[in-house]
Amino acid sequence: MKKLMLLLKQGNKSAFIAACVNSIIAILKGIAYFMTGNVAMFAETLHSLGDAANQFFVFIGSALSKKAPTERFPEGFGRLVNLVLLGAVLIVGIMSYETIKEGFHHILHPTESNGIVINLTVLFAAVVLESYVLFKAMKEVVKEVNIEAKGAAAVIVKSFSGLRRAKPATKLVFMEDMVATGGGLLAIIAILLANFTHFRQAEGIASVFIGLGMFYVVGRVFLENAAGALGEADVDMRLKIGTMVMKDPEVRDIQKLAVIKEGENFHVELEVELDAHITIAEADMIKDRLIAEIFKERGVTDVIIEFDENDGVANWQEKIHSKVKEEKKKR
Known part of the structure; x- marks a missing residue:
């Protein structure tokens, strides 16, 4: 147990913080969905739930990859994080499918949802929290690739240029929370449109776009970590x-x-x-x-x-x- 705790301390901190924050967000969104029946909130609940599960996997995988080589595995466990990430994207892939399916169902059969104040309050809080996690990931990217960045604006701009060279776990957190922040804003716009213009399909359309954003992350993470698991040249x-x-x-x-x-x-x-x-x-x-x-x-x-x-x-x-x-x- 002591060895395991020492390994966990070496896990990716961005992934751990993101997992904890997204767990809280998923619970809040889930409560709001059950209270209002809003399909955009359903999409956001699955999105945050998938992100939280994914990031917990990433944290554990990044920690276990630091394990010292053994007689059975003399090359060490460095590629374990890639294998864990390949498994983790399956979770997000399934939730992406469910999100898109529910979105199309709402577009074809739009229903009225209630609780605009609850939905907007929860989504606003989620966007703020996810933006915080995203900025932490940006700072981690800049640190990992040794880019000098003074001030928040410089960190944001330079993190995008250094993302390709960041660690797999940090890169995943960055992409997931970037899509999550954008998805939260999209859901807010959709709820406002549905309530003030009576364009009920807006929530379903937002759900589809959120699901597609999740699929984008799945594709990027799968391709990059498949290459890493095989042993990619840098x-x-x-x-x-x-x-x-x-x-x-x-x-x-x-x-x-x-x-x-x-x-x-x-x-x-x-x-x-x-x-x-x-x-x-x-x-x-x-x-x-x-x-x-x-x-x-x-x-x-x-x-x-x-x-x-x-x-x-x-x-x-x-x-x-x-x-x-x-x-x-x-x-």
């Missing part, structure tokens, strides 16, 4: 480490450099070329120096370095030029 970290290694005065070239993302961690395999006159003792010192530098990068947990004799061919520089050309073509 191109940005590879370029960063390669550039750093080439600055070492004794390194002549890089024959091979693989940076594999395993959950929130990076596994680095490196083969560098040295001059033929380098002794074993000198090579060992170079290896220690390179390993120490690579381990300074956030998230690197495993480094394997091999040496080869310099063949006089600039292998790494050719790869860099090719990458620059590819980036120019994309632009």
Whole structure:
């Protein structure tokens, strides 16, 4: 039990806070739905319930992924967070389907709902709480990718540019609460339209759009974590480490450099070329120096370095030029 508690302390804090907040929101929305029968509130209840369950799974998965390697699993448990996220999106997928189905039913057979004050009060409180969680996730993104951001406006803007490089758990919380905040605002607009213009279908339309937003999160999370579970190469970290290694005065070239993302961690395999006159003792010192530098990068947990004799061919520089050309073509 003590080991489990120590692991849980290392879990993703954004996911834990989001799970707790969304649990409270789901209860409030559920009470409002049972009191008023509002279909947009039904959609929001399922949305918050799915987010809460998902984020609890993410928190537990991110904590367990920190478990030390064992004889049975010598590579560690880094990819466990990806597997947990793949399972968690199934919950959101089912709730997305139910939300869209209920929305279409309301569009075809619109009914009048009561309790506008209750619905709007609960939704307003939910939007405020979800905005708070979203901003916390934004701050976590900026921190994880080492982006300097001073002030709330800078955090919001720069978190979007750094989202791709954030940890899987933080990225999920960010996307879910962004959709949740937008869904809450959409539900408020739909309720106002239904009550003041008698456009009853507005609540059903809002429910469908909320469900589609949930499906978007499901798709993004599934694709990214399927790649992570298989062992996805991280191109940005590879370029960063390669550039750093080439600055070492004794390194002549890089024959091979693989940076594999395993959950929130990076596994680095490196083969560098040295001059033929380098002794074993000198090579060992170079290896220690390179390993120490690579381990300074956030998230690197495993480094394997091999040496080869310099063949006089600039292998790494050719790869860099090719990458620059590819980036120019994309632009």
